[in-house]
Amino acid sequence: MSSVKQLLSAAAELGTEAAADGPLLLAHVLGRDRSWLYAWPEYRLDANKQKQYKSLLQRRLSGEPLAYLTGHKEFWSLDLQVTPATLIPRPETELLVETALALHSQETAKVLDLGTGSGAIALALASERPQWQITATDISGAALEVATENARRHKLGNIQFLHSHWFDSLDTHRRYDLILSNPPYVAENDPHLLENGLPHEPVTALTAGTDGLDDLRRIIGAASDHLAPGGWLLVEHGLDQALPLQQLFEDAGFDNIKTVRDLEHRDRVTLGCYSRTP
Numbered sequence: 316m317s318s319v320k321q322l323l324s325a326a327a328e329l330g331t332e333a334a335a336d337g338p339l340l341l342a343h344v345l346g347r348d349r350s351w352l353y354a355w356p357e358y359r360l361d362a363n364k365q366k367q368y369k370s371l372l373q374r375r376l377s378g379e380p381l382a383y384l385t386g387h388k389e390f391w392s393l394d395l396q397v398t399p400a401t402l403i404p405r406p407e408t409e410l411l412v413e414t415a416l417a418l419h420s421q422e423t424a425k426v427l428d429l430g431t432g433s434g435a436i437a438l439a440l441a442s443e444r445p446q447w448q449i450t451a452t453d454i455s456g457a458a459l460e461v462a463t464e465n466a467r468r469h470k471l472g473n474i475q476f477l478h479s480h481w482f483d484s485l486d487t488h489r490r491y492d493l494i495l496s497n498p499p500y501v502a503e504n505d506p507h508l509l510e511n512g513l514p515h516e517p518v519t520a521l522t523a524g525t526d527g528l529d530d531l532r533r534i535i536g537a538a539s540d541h542l543a544p545g546g547w548l549l550v551e552h553g554l555d556q557a558l559p560l561q562q563l564f565e566d567a568g569f570d571n572i573k574t575v576r577d578l579e580h581r582d583r584v585t586l587g588c589y590s591r592t593p
C-alpha cells in the first residue's frame with residue numbers, strides 16, 4: 316500500500332500534467348480536498364482506492380479532460396456537475412454572463428439561455444438575479460438532466476428547463492428581455508477539434524457546419540421573433556467570427572451592435588438590441 320506522499324512523488328516524475336492533476340485526482344478518489352493531502356502525507360490508500368487513482372491518472376495522461384474524470388467543473392464560483400453529455404464550461408463564457416448582467420440592471424427580466432449544456436450560463440445568472448425568470452433549452456435530453464440536477468443542488472428555482480431545437484418548442488407569445496447563447500461555433504474540419512481533450516466532448520456541442528456559423532445564423536435570424544421591444548441578443552463566438560456576426564445582426568434588423576473582448580483583447584461576445592416592435 317502506497318502513501319499519499321509516495322503517489323504524489325510518483326506522479327510528479329511523470330511530467331508537468333501528472334504533477335498538476337495527480338493531486339486533484341487523488342483528492343477526488345479519497346473524497347477530500349487537496350489541502351487534506353498535504354496535511355496527511357503518510358496516509359496509506361487501500362488497494363482499491365490506489366487502483367482507482369492509477370486508472371484515472373492513466374486516462375488523464377491519455378487526454379481525457381480532468382472535469383470528466385472528476386465529474387465537476389467550477390463556473391462563476393458554482394461547482395457544476397458535468398458528464399460527457401455536456402460541454403465542459405469554459406472560463407471564457409463568464410464574459411457572456413458579465414456582459415448580460417451589466418446590460419440589464421433591472422431586478423426583473425425574462426431571460427432565455429439557448430443550448431444550456433450543464434446549465435452554466437443559466438445558473439450563473441439565476442444565482443446573481445434570483446428574481447429573473449430564466450428559460451434554459453437544449454437539444455440534448457442528457458445535458459438537460461445534468462443541468463436540472465445542477466439547479467436543484469444549488470437550490471436555484473428560477474430556471475425552467477426545456478427540450479428544444481433552438482427556438483422550436485418555445486411559447487411563441489413569450490418575449491424575452493435577454494437571449495443568450497454559447498452555441499456550437501467551430502467549423503467541422505477545424506484541426507483544433509483533435510486537440511486539448513475536444514475529441515472527448517460532444518461534437519453536437521462544438522461544430523456548426525463548414526464555417527462554424529450554421530447555428531449562429533439560425534439563432535440570430537430567429538431571435539427577433541422572441542425578443543421584447545428593446546431586448547438584447549448576446550452570443551459567444553470564435554475569435555475570428557465577429558465581423559460576419561455583426562453583419563448577420565445588422566441583416567436581422569438589430570441596432571447598437573457591438574463586440575466585447577476578453578482580457579486578452581480577443582473578440583468573444585457579440586450583441587445587439589432589437590428595438591422594432593412586431
Ligand SMILES: C[S@@+](CC[C@H](N)C(=O)[O-])C[C@H]1O[C@@H](n2cnc3c(N)ncnc32)[C@H](O)[C@@H]1O
Pocket residue numbers: 401402403404405408429430431432433434435436452453454455458479480481497498499500519520521530
Ligand atoms: C458550446 S455548448 C454550450 C453549453 C453551455 N451553454 C456552456 O456555455 O457551457 C452548446 C450547447 O448547444 C446545444 N445544442 C446544439 N445544437 C442545438 C440545437 N439545435 N438546439 C438546442 N441546443 C443545441 C448542445 O447540446 C450544447 O449543450
